[in-house]
Amino acid sequence: MTIEREQLEQDVTSFLRRDPFSVPSYEKNSDFLGIINHLTRHHLLNCASYKRVVEPIFGNLPASALSETPFIPVQLFKTLNLSSVPPGDVIKTMTSSGTTGQVVSKIALDKSTSSGQTRALTQIMKSVLGPTRVPMLIIDTSEVISDRNMFSARGAGIRGFSMFGKDCEYALDKNMNLRIGAIQDFLARHHDETVLLFGFTFMIWQHFCAELNRMDTRFAIPQGVLLHGGGWKKLASLNIGHKEFRNEVERLTGVTNVINYYGMVEQTGSIYIECTEGYLHSSTYSDIVVRNIHNFQPLPVGEEGVIQVISMLPLSYPGHSLLTEDLGVIVGHDDCVCGRIGTYFLVHGRMEDAEIRGCSDSYAS
């Protein structure tokens, strides 16, 4: 390992000791930018494809502000193999969730990137759940973990978040039916404790809430915390907003502490957590820039554009600065009423799919 890479790892590690939601911009920004610039240089040196993409567009000078950091589209991980470490150093390759036949992202993780992800997620989850592990009810099927074919963002997400739970129980069977008995036993064992309910937004809506309604069953889990993520695309198409989702969950389970998170397999670990005010917060280990969709110029607070996510965690692949397909708006920095420090924002949803016309070949059509 080069001295430079070693220095980079040390910087990231020491940054990860800082509290996730209490470092103000004036303290964070220059150090964070230093690490991000270092990451850009590291990937330019170690990932030839990244270099070929970035240099013609952005040049190779260090960014003097976070908004100048070169970015690549998150979709690039679907079509290119982007790795900044020798193949022998890759301990696992994560893939995004996708239905059969869909192209998925492939993310190569080495040991230090993987442990950085775990450390960042631990810090963020501690701020939500407290320092000790809590009983965890996973609103999904255990198949998603045991079936290797299903090993994807969903499985990886459940694995990752399971670290913060104990006595983990799955709420759904392999046919996605409610395991009512198992859920009732779980709730009886932990009736006086904080419990974590975790799942993917659409799964919770489709297989948990809808089933409870169908069976006309209610739970009473006032001490529960529901953490959910994975995108609103499907719910948005059903016209279900955050408010409707929260209300429905509370009505059916009594859970009032419903927390959405925003994250993606390409930047596992440095997730964005929703606060009591309904805003998503970047942690000390990440930040976002919102860009004008026409010319990709950075936008000021309050203006909607496409979201660029910046994370200090990706060492083994060039994913530290990515342009997402999500539209959103930065609401402010460091001054959210909820008390968390950092950039806070709203995600308005995925941009509408373009009708991608293929190349001009009549044979393919």
Place this chain on the structure above:
Amino acid sequence: MAAAIHMHLEDSLPIATVLGNLEIASSQNVWKPFDARVTDYLSQLSRRIFSLPDIHELPGLVSLAYWIRPSAIHRLTQRYDDENYLIGRGMAFHIPPSNVPLNFAYSLFCGLLSGNSNVVRLSSTESIEAITLVELMRIFHREESLHEVSARVCLIRYEHDDSITRALSIKSAARVIWGGNETVRRIRAIETAPRSVDIVFADRVSAALLQSSHVEDLSNDGLLQLVDNFIADGYTFDQNACSSPRLVIWHGTIDSVANASSLFWQQLEQRLKLRETISAAHHMLRFIELCEHLSQHDISRQLVSVVGGATRIKLVEGDDWRDFSKLRFGTFTEVTISNVEEVRHLVSSEVQTLGYFGYKTDEMVQMVKRLSADGIDRVVPIGQALNFDTLWDGYDLIRMLTRTVVII
């Protein structure tokens, strides 16, 4: 015999007939070009299109209706009013592309105007304009007065299947094969009747040539008009059409080009923002395609600049603009030349259309004559790159689709 084969064809092969009848279409006599029955059919169709209630939302159909209106057809007729005796070839089999939704109609109407009967394999990509046109033609199929022409139109669909293509090819007197290159190669490999002709459209790219001093001299309105014309050429069909410019050639001194191009792109950014014709996802697709493309090339110097709605790739001497000619959704490669003769080094056989601004027609005629280049089949003012003509891609489609009879 022919009827038996076609019964067999439709019954045993998975062909879906969208309009017309394969058997009837393949047993029609040849007509002389511009037969009054055909021109009447087209002028009625033109009127029907213009009277559609939502016509302002269907710009492609408007262009088509203009192209087949009586005065336009009349002008076209005069082009072929020579002493030779032209007659249709028989059944024309059209394989249109999927990138330009109404392309099939231009191909079909050329076939009709030349005096042929026509079978068209529609692409699986549906568009509202294509559907609307087919429905109008369906009404015509029910009208007794038009049935002679309707019998010469058969629209079909089938999954890519060489055995169907072969069965249709063997009955064809002409095949009109719209590209890309892969399609042309595969269809050409399929046997056809000995006397049948193939008209093939390979992958092409196009360019725009601007004299910078003339751009600098434009009034605000003039610049606006130029930019709107350029947008029509460069942004319709997501820059997918062969005639859409991918290369922008600036002709002038370095200072003049810098000034003119800055005026031009600024105006373009404002116009695109105002029109909101391009969705967020298209801007993203442009960026994704660019990144994927760059990952395959070793350039290692900054040459891309993103302006609103467009990506500019500025080349210097030694770069080959063809390396970037596949990029779409508003991606333009730019080069500067100090002498118009330098166009020679930029065009090759792939270049189809050269759009121009800031020159007189005669200057272009002189330039093309001096160039005698492999490429460039069309030289048109910027704004007309996509205007279809029977003279296309270096062919005269009417002459290609007819036989010339000599009588001495």
